[in-house]
Amino acid sequence: MTRIKSSANKEIFHQWFNLLKTTLEENNMINQPHRIYNVDESGFPLDPRGIKVIAEKGIKNLFKAIAGSGRETITLQRCARADGVMLPPYVLYRAKNLHVKWTENGPDGARYNVSDKGWMDTDSFHDWFSKMFIPFLPPERPVILIFDGRASHLNFATVKEAIKHDVIILNLSSNSTHVLQPLDVGVYEPVKTAWEKSWHAS
Template sequence: MAPRRLQYSEEAMTAACTSVSKGTGLREAARLHGVPYPTLRARINGRKSIRKMERTVLGVERETQLTDWLEESARRGFGRTKKQLLSTVQNCLNQKKETTPFKDNKPGEKWYRLFWQRNKEKLALRTPQDLGSQRAAVSEAKIRNWFAKAKEDILAVDPSLLGCPDRIFKCDESGFQLGGGVKRKVLAAKVDKHVYQVSNDIHQQVTVLVCGNAAGELQAPLLIFPGQRFFYDPMEGFPEAHFAKSGNGWIDSEIFAKWLSTGFVPAVAHLQKPVLLFADGHSTHLTLAIHEICKEHNIILYQLPSHSSHIVQPLDLTSFKNLKQAWGEEVMKFKEENSDTLTKQNFSKVFRKAWDRRGHDGDVPKNGFKASGVVWYNYESGSHVKI
């Protein structure tokens, strides 16, 4: 069994050192302030010139980054778990190709316990209040609480944000099926109960990330294609859009971080800071790397309540609804006018037409923010009739 260690704070040790400097004996100072005598003696003799934390595997700077990230994540609604913390440390070490005593560079229980002890004055374990495990559980009281908390947090950072809709953004992503389109009723013989339509059998999708502000301005979309190798230009027909790729066509933390750096940050460079960016609670939206990007560029990344896109998520309420409708119509036109099926190679051309029809309508995102109520952090300003 490991020897029991006396628990004490850095403040207590500092007070004991001060007492000794004023003439109190070492043993008496240790007893009065509840610190170990050998440790106090070593501190007085100068043998502990650096804090214990500085001799950890990660060092002071990176542990400070971690604690800042954990605090900020929880405050913005993206609370991280123990498992996510350990995986984040592992990813950071692997990316920097560092060699550590950890197995596969992933810290274990001992590191976590010591990390907790070193930072227990800043961190605490909390059980988050669930805003609904499913949409049916999203109550009016929970949504009201979210609005009140969001308003309190934003006012604490910059009260001027309340009156600046051009600095309040929301990003959201949705999948667009290749070969898809809105199924419309067709005329057929009355005796035929079942009719068919030739369709593309490629069950893939391109994920589209859309970002707009409460003033009605939309940024160029991000198109995330499935696959890794392209022998053609997938952005042909829509070069203004941003491009990304992943194995399944879905967004991940690296793609979101890159879009944040190369897409969002340049697009808001002319605006007063900070700017506010709402996102859903997906795990890709607040890794340590994303936290550092937001911190560097003065971006407040804030989570909208989970499972509530039908109530308070601005782009879900209007922008994607209109864009999906235009997309379905353009796919139908494409099929009528071409013998080709809709593939990754011609996706951008077709999507551009839908984007130009519905994507640039400034009233669409503006109305979405108004319907959700998040522009003024006011539940009463929204149209929450669906709760």
């Protein structure tokens, strides 16, 4: 696992891309997009928070009653290869137990799990890594997995499995994912905008 200084500025971006280039060159992955992976997750609220309300001038307190689901946020994790191929989604609910109904009519190949807060933690990330990511990999090794590197992702079991299967883990520098994380910028941002609009329209 490789980590660089945490910041979000031109110098750090230059350092990170140099590190990426060196890693790809040293492992013969230039022009090998099927061996380059990016993973990221994002939360999708199950209530229309942030909805705009029109009211009479001077009213300080506005209230709107909405039905709760018991699962305020769904975490969705996606992984994409540099050649454009995407792994099936990994869906994480906030719950103690996974109900079968929550897994029905989803995308083909999707995997479902739960965590106490509905966020990705080391156990759920290891579940995704071992049950979805590793079986999907091509025979050519090593491969590289790029992600934001939060402590909630990695535990000893995941690092051990990465070494076993010749997976290079390359962290994005912290506080820079809004610029450097392809899935955050190119996928989640427009999808979440559409998600919010669908709530506001309902």
